[in-house]
């Protein structure tokens with residue numbers, strides 16, 4: 001028999017914005033699928049109607065699209081296993097729960113929430129595991145304790161009930177996890193989880209296992225928070241007679257707070273000033289807005305690269321990977337067991353690396369909306385020149401424009417520190433002479449020509465070029481630091497440089513300390 005083809009799924013619940021940890025789960029599934037010529041499936045696990053949040057599904061799809069994670073099968077793409085939203089698959093699940101009842105592997109439970117509460121309190125008081133399990137179930141109202149007639153009567157009457165799995169006592173559940181190795185749990189530590197709820201909807205566990213089976217999922221790659229559910233899922237595969245087609249499991253390490261203490265939460269992002277969501281999200285109920293990587297100015301490929309390395313690395317600790325390289329290099333067996341610390345400095349670093357390497361025209365398209373917003377009327381070539389000069393010093397594309405404001409606007413203020421420290425009695429006079437020497441240059445003079453003229457003016461006037469550099473920069477840009485000076489002047493162009501120099505000498509005056 002040939003190898004089972006690789007089919008993986010990303011199965012978020014649309015209960016809010018997708019956390020960046022969820023995006024990493026999607027990414028690892030996607031890389032694994034592409035690497036193995038398999039299928040990447042988006043399945044929406046929306047059976048908990050009480051937690052439904054409008055807009056969340058759209059948000060999830062938009063996030064994946066922004067990052068370049070293409071979906072092969074899903075609600076919009078279709079596929080051989082439609083529908084891909086669990087709420088639309090509702091009628092499919094009941095038969096499996098009922099099959100288990102027939103085989104004495106599940107049972108009806110009629111307990112009210114008060115009765116469940118009482119049970120928990122009773123068990124807690126006697127220091128026992130407060131769970132509906134192989135011991136406590138015998139003192140509850142279910143089809144194991146009630147007579148067959150009463151069960152029938154209750155069902156016919158339409159009493160509320162749930163269907164629970166009937167776990168055996170003291171059985172060892174063993175399964176292999178690609179990241180964690182062998183996992184062994186005793187059914188004594190597990191409870192009889194609800195499979196079908198009173199509203200007829202399956203629980204996450206039943207729907208997840210049934211769908212993974214029906215959709216031919218080969219590998220379940222998901223966050224570590226689902227590891228405690230895996231033994232139950234393994235039991236369900238066994239009970240349903242699907243053990244042979246059980247997927248392989250890979251539980252990914254948690255994303256931790258920057259200090260390593262606990263799981264990265266939404267609040268950490270707000271507190272420490274970095275996004276924990278791929279895209280900006282406004283809560284439809286509270287109106288509260290959380291920042292997103294996209295709106296903060298990150299490149300999607302930089303975010304993908306950063307996320308790939310949060311929990312996985314190659315043996316040589318290489319850091320920069322294109323999507324194609326990730327597809328080639330990624331391996332589940334190199335995913336680490338221990339949690340991955342989120343590091344905002346590293347996120348900046350990745351973005352900066354991409355900013356420096358990207359074709360100028362790509363960076364231009366990123367900043368074009370900002371240029372328009374600011375009302376700058378400049379051509380693409382000019383902006384690209386600014387980006388080229390500025391990008392080594394900043395982490396985000398937008399900062400090439402914001403920090404390089406002087407390329408687009410005449411200065412209205414001049415760095416006071418430089419003015420008070422560097423302006424001498426003759427500074428304005430020298431600047432005017434420099435201005436005149438620039439005026440004599442051709443319109444398209446090179447950086448070197450400006451530099452040569454500057455040096456000769458200084459020499460002719462017996463001043464050190466070093467002492468005039470900062471005044472020149474401040475006169476032209478208003479700022480004490482910035483792009484390489486001669487390139488900056490050449491890029492602005494002769495006439496702008498001359499006008500700005502003249503204006504500065506009128507506005508700045510030497511004042512004796």
Ligand code: GLU
Nearest residue numbers: 011012013045208222226
């Ligand atoms: N619906 C679960 C979630 O929201 C899916 C977990 C799994 O992949 O099995 O993450």
